[in-house]
Every structure is written in structure tokens, then in C-alpha cells.
Amino acid sequence: MYQWRSLITAVLLGASGLASAVESRTENNGQLLLEDVPSIPQSIVDRLNRYQNVRSASFRGWDMEGIGLFVSTRFGEVNQLHKVERAGGARRQLTFFEEPISTVATRPEHRQLAFTMDAGGNEYAQIFLFDIGSGKHKMMTDGESRNGALLWNKQGSALAYQSTRRNGSANDIWLSTFDGDTQKDRLIVKAEDGSWWGPAGFSQSGNQLLVLQYLSSTRSLAHLLDLDSGALTLVAGGGEDDSRNFPAGFSHDDRSVYLISDRGGEFTQLIRKDLASGDEKVISADIPWDISNFVLSKDGRRGAFTANENGLSALYLYDPRDDRYSRVDALPIGVIGGIEFTPRGDKLALSLNTPKTPTDTFVLALGRHPLSSGNLTRWTYSEVGGLNTGKFVEPELVHYPTFDTVDSKAREIPAFVYRPRGAEGPVPVIISIHGGPEGQYRPVFSSTYQLWLEALGAAVIAPNVRGSAGYGKSYLAMDNGYKREDSVKDIGALLDWIATQPDLDAERVAVFGGSYGGYMVLAAGMHYSDRLKAAVDIVGISNFVTFLTNTKSYRRDLRRVEYGDERDPQMRAFLENISPNNNVEKIQVPMFVVQGQNDPRVPVTEAEQIVAALRENGNEVWYMNALNEGHGYRKKENRDAFTQATALFFATYLLKEEQKKNLAQSRP
Numbered sequence: 001m002y003q004w005r006s007l008i009t010a011v012l013l014g015a016s017g018l019a020s021a022v023e024s025r026t027e028n029n030g031q032l033l034l035e036d037v038p039s040i041p042q043s044i045v046d047r048l049n050r051y052q053n054v055r056s057a058s059f060r061g062w063d064m065e066g067i068g069l070f071v072s073t074r075f076g077e078v079n080q081l082h083k084v085e086r087a088g089g090a091r092r093q094l095t096f097f098e099e100p101i102s103t104v105a106t107r108p109e110h111r112q113l114a115f116t117m118d119a120g121g122n123e124y125a126q127i128f129l130f131d132i133g134s135g136k137h138k139m140m141t142d143g144e145s146r147n148g149a150l151l152w153n154k155q156g157s158a159l160a161y162q163s164t165r166r167n168g169s170a171n172d173i174w175l176s177t178f179d180g181d182t183q184k185d186r187l188i189v190k191a192e193d194g195s196w197w198g199p200a201g202f203s204q205s206g207n208q209l210l211v212l213q214y215l216s217s218t219r220s221l222a223h224l225l226d227l228d229s230g231a232l233t234l235v236a237g238g239g240e241d242d243s244r245n246f247p248a249g250f251s252h253d254d255r256s257v258y259l260i261s262d263r264g265g266e267f268t269q270l271i272r273k274d275l276a277s278g279d280e281k282v283i284s285a286d287i288p289w290d291i292s293n294f295v296l297s298k299d300g301r302r303g304a305f306t307a308n309e310n311g312l313s314a315l316y317l318y319d320p321r322d323d324r325y326s327r328v329d330a331l332p333i334g335v336i337g338g339i340e341f342t343p344r345g346d347k348l349a350l351s352l353n354t355p356k357t358p359t360d361t362f363v364l365a366l367g368r369h370p371l372s373s374g375n376l377t378r379w380t381y382s383e384v385g386g387l388n389t390g391k392f393v394e395p396e397l398v399h400y401p402t403f404d405t406v407d408s409k410a411r412e413i414p415a416f417v418y419r420p421r422g423a424e425g426p427v428p429v430i431i432s433i434h435g436g437p438e439g440q441y442r443p444v445f446s447s448t449y450q451l452w453l454e455a456l457g458a459a460v461i462a463p464n465v466r467g468s469a470g471y472g473k474s475y476l477a478m479d480n481g482y483k484r485e486d487s488v489k490d491i492g493a494l495l496d497w498i499a500t501q502p503d504l505d506a507e508r509v510a511v512f513g514g515s516y517g518g519y520m521v522l523a524a525g526m527h528y529s530d531r532l533k534a535a536v537d538i539v540g541i542s543n544f545v546t547f548l549t550n551t552k553s554y555r556r557d558l559r560r561v562e563y564g565d566e567r568d569p570q571m572r573a574f575l576e577n578i579s580p581n582n583n584v585e586k587i588q589v590p591m592f593v594v595q596g597q598n599d600p601r602v603p604v605t606e607a608e609q610i611v612a613a614l615r616e617n618g619n620e621v622w623y624m625n626a627l628n629e630g631h632g633y634r635k636k637e638n639r640d641a642f643t644q645a646t647a648l649f650f651a652t653y654l655l656k657e658e659q660k661k662n663l664a665q666s667r668p
Helices: 005-014 042-048 447-456 481-499 516-531 544-550 553-563 569-578 604-616 636-654 657-665
Strands: 024-027 032-035 058-062 069-074 079-084 104-106 112-117 126-131 137-139 147-152 158-163 172-179 182-189 196-202 208-216 219-226 232-236 245-250 256-261 269-274 280-282 290-296 303-309 312-319 324-328 335-341 347-354 357-366 373-378 396-406 409-418 427-433 459-463 504-514 534-538 591-596 621-626
Touching: 032 636, 042 447, 042 636, 058 104, 058 335, 058 347, 069 104, 069 357, 104 147, 112 147, 126 147, 147 196, 158 196, 172 196, 196 245, 208 245, 208 553, 219 256, 232 245, 232 256, 245 290, 256 290, 269 290, 290 335, 303 335, 396 481, 409 481, 427 447, 427 481, 427 516, 427 636, 447 459, 447 636, 459 481, 481 504, 481 516, 481 569, 504 516, 504 636, 516 534, 534 636, 544 553, 544 569, 544 604, 591 604, 591 636, 604 621, 621 636
Parallel strands: 058 357, 219 245, 312 335, 427 459, 427 504, 504 534, 534 591, 591 621
Antiparallel strands: 024 032, 032 621, 058 069, 069 079, 104 112, 112 126, 126 137, 147 158, 158 172, 172 182, 196 208, 208 219, 219 232, 245 256, 256 269, 269 280, 290 303, 303 312, 312 324, 335 347, 347 357, 357 373, 396 409, 409 459
16 A cells, blocks of 8 residues: 655654755756755656556658548657558557657648657757658758747648748748658748738649738737739738638638638637629627637538537538538547548548546548548557546536626626545645646546546636637737736636635635636735735746746747736836736745746746745745756646646645545555
8 A cells, every 4th residue: 555654744844944054966867957856756746647648649641641640648758650551540650759740730731741850849840751651751940940830731732831940030821832852941931020821722723822910819910812923912900900811711612711810709710702893701600609629621622610609619610602501419428639531422520528537539421412421530549657537527617707798797707516425524725727828627537637636625716817719809909918817806806706616625625727817816816815825837927027037039929928028117017017037025925937948939038037036035845947948848748747746745735634644554
């Protein structure tokens, strides 16, 4: 029987008081720096082992024949590319790199694919061309720029992509063309205004390209580029139109283009636009949610798209002949990732994640009619560390009132609540805050949440505070600029709601979040330290001015649109005023700060300065910094150490003495 005696000892020691000097050590071959983080007892390592050995298998594309498919999964430290030949078949590993594979784009009419990979999480991804038969690969890009958004033309003779190659900061579009083994590169869209440009769809002939110009989370434009003349024509958005417009592809006859846009209301809808007349038809007008992931089959006979319905995915089949669509009801309730038809259009592959199963790849058989479908077949069965996922807790969607009103009634904030099974008495609560800020928590599989529920007996609440995506463009913009702290007030309202729930202990609440969610954790510590017991800040912003000054140049202007321009004196004063690093005396809660040394988004200096300020203020601070990671941990050994330390941190500050004793008697 595994005992928790050493864990309890560590808990009691950790709570006994601050050390006079910082205690530092390294793990994982010197790549993981830990300061004032207690050594993790073997008992907690053993206890959490199964939760840390969960895999996934995300769909990445069909092979040229449409018989086998590619998935990304981890059988070592990081995700690599594998091929699966049939449903339930073995995953045959194709790539064997020390860094994870990111974007994958299969090359039409060729047994090749392109993928991106960076180094140490620095996000300066390079593009590689990979030969599936020989396993050989070669770098296509310069080794220095940041590249992504890969898109092949229909013939597989040209690859369009986003790159900072020109000057290191502008998000331009480049085109690589191939004649045998000869590759020629040329700049086709030059970004001059700080916005992000990326390819979105080739015409059938390959001489036209739909491109996206992204300015902010609430404003984007669609353009049509003539590759022969270089002429760029606005298709959607522009002027005073503050809307989201995403180009989704050409019709099979190239006479129309598909757009996903919220110009007509709060949510993005699927639109077909005739290029000759300019006439538009809203296809999904009857679906009051955001549309995403639109695809057409190669022959243009059928299409498919997904809708984000209150955080859950719905899949629809689409008939281009008459613009009708039909919902596929045979899918489990969950969140759908990428979707793609086989080259023949007879099947649709998709990634699917549910609260009880990690992401796996499924294939939907299709009927003769574009709106008919057959069986859904599971192609991959990802390992879950021997856990009985049938006993995993599924979340409940709740809506809690916040500080302001809508139509004379309190505005309600959506949140997903996980309650531990069989708990007696009020239980501690961990509030998990998503990043973005224009992100959205969706009820996906989380072995981490299930670990907290089972091992700590804690409830988990994941709110979608104002500024979250998925609830309309007005809600998305409600935290911009000078309204930044309104989203923090939504966390205060959640603390009020917790106090009304008899099964939740309002005296034992922790906050947890990464990136912008890390800022929210620090801000919650500023405003609600008297109502919190612990806080975990992962790659979080501690000062908006230093963040905007030091974040990489290719993203700085995009972030200024969201947070405010620190070059404006009035905005700068506001940002300094609300920054946690300038209000550290208000933060009176034990803090665990987690960072990646190579983070290009939220630089390591954001973590270093808040840790130093908190220590100077006399706060309890644990600090973990991975020297071979960036914006979050992708290597398993680092993720394992982080998960173990977080569990120990929460056990230290959230559990009552009686619960600690009970843990000492429990089995893993």
C-alpha cells in the first residue's frame, strides 16, 4: 500500500513558515529550475502516475489514396506524427524529433506532407517537407523566421504560408512553388500595418488565393489575391465595419467564395458570396451560435461545418447545390477538432474530445446524398493510464449573476462546474481561468481536473468571463481597453456565487490560470486575497506595460488592440495602475509561479519580476521555470513535474488537517 506520510510531512513543513533564503534546485537534466518548491514525495509521484500517462490522437490528414490517415500522438516526451491504416489499427510512427510536431498539411497528389516545428518552445517554427515513403525531410524555410498557416494548392505544386522572413516582425504571406526538387519562394502579401495576414483558400486553378487579414479578436477582413497580377481585392469587412470576417474557401466552380462572418449579428455565420454580382446568402441563419471549420469535398459535391453551441460542438453536413444543411446526431457530445473529407469525398474524418475521453480520431461514413451519413467509426483508442474513465466526473453548465445588468436583470456568466463524487461536507474549490483573453473554456477531457477531483476532493469551476469567445461579438469585446478589470469582477461574482452553494467551501478557494488566465490569477490575488487560499500563475502577465514592451514584435500591435496602446500616456497610466506587479502589497495569498524560459509571448521577465516583488513583500512563493520550454510545457517530464508540484501546492493550502490524514490512509 502506498502511503502519503511523506506528503503530509512536506505539507506541514511547507505551511510552517518562510525560509530565510531561496532554496533552489534543478531537475530533468538541469532543464527545470525550482525555487522554494518542496521536493515531491515519492508517494505523490506514485499517486499521480496514471493521470500523467494519458495520450491523445488528433487527426492531421488523409493519405493520398484516402485509405489511411495521419494522427499526432505521444509515445515518448512529445507529440509526433503517426500513420493509421485502418480503424483500430496500430499507430506507425513516422517522425522522431526531440521537439513536437505542430501544423501538418498533406500535399495533394503527392506522398508528402509539410509540417512545422520550433525549438524549445520559442515558436519560431520552421516548415519542413516530409517524404512519407522514405521518411526523409528537409527544411523549406530560412531557419530564423516564424512560419505557419500552411496551405497547399489543389495540385500540390505550391504552398502558401505566413512568415516573418522579410524583416522579423511583419506577418506577411509567402508562396513556395515546386518544379521537381527545385523550390522557388516569393513574397505575395506584404503586411505594413501590424496586422496578421494568412492564406485561407486556393481557387481550383490555383491562380487566386483567399487571404485573411486579422486585426483583433473582434475585427478581421477577407481579401482575394490574384497571384498573376498581385491585385488584392477586399471581399468582406473594411472601413468602419467592426466585424469578424474569415474566408473559408472557393466554391468548386470558383464563381463564389465562402465566408464565416458576424456582420449580420452577434455570431459568425456561414455565407456564400457570388464574386461577379457581390450578392451574399447567409446559409446558417437558423443556427444562433458561432460557425467554424467549414470544408468542401474535392469534387465540390458536399460540405461540412461545425457550430460551437454553448461550448459543445455540433456537426452539420452541407449540400452546395441548394445550400441546405443537416445536423449529424450520431456523434457523442463533445468538442470537434479538424474535419476533412477523403479525396473521393466518401468519408469525413474528425478529431473528437469528450469530458470522459481524450482526443481521438473518428471517421464518419457518408451516403450518396450530400446530407446523408452512415456509421461513425472510432479509428484510434488513446491510452488513459489504466484509469476508469467511466467514473470521471462530467461538468454541469451553470450561469451565475455578476455585477452589471442586462435588460434590468443581472448579467449571467456561464461556467462549467465539476463536483467530486461522494464528497461529504463543503469541499474546496479550484477556479480554473482560461487564457486568450479571447479564449473559451469548453468541456474537454482533462485528466488534471479529474486528478484534483479524486485525489484532493476539490471541485473545479471553469468560468467563461466577459471577453470569452463563443457568446457573441458584444460579449467578446466587453473586457477591451479600459474595461479590463470588469472581467476580474466576474471572478469576484463567482466567489459570491460559491458562497451560496452548500456543497462548496467558500473559505477554501484557489485560482489557477495560464497566459492571460495567469494575469487573471494575479489580479484576483490583488482584489480578493482575503477570499483565496492559493493561486497558481502560469506564464502570466504581471505588468501590461513591460509585457507590451517585451513581447515579440510580430505580435505586439495585435496585443495593443486588445489591451491598449502603452505608448498613449493616458492608457499607459491606466495599464500601470491595474498591473499586479505595481500592486503587490495587495496580494496576500500563497503563489505558485510557472514559466518557460523561451516564451515569446509572455517573456520570462514577467514571471521574474512578480516573483521578486512578492518575495520582497514577504509572500510565500513557489517558482518553476523550464529552460527548454516556451508558452506552456510540451515535454512530458516537465508537465509531470508541474502537475505533481501543483497537486502538492493545493494539498498544502486547501486541505483541512482531517483531509490530510485521510489522504495518508488512501491508496492510489
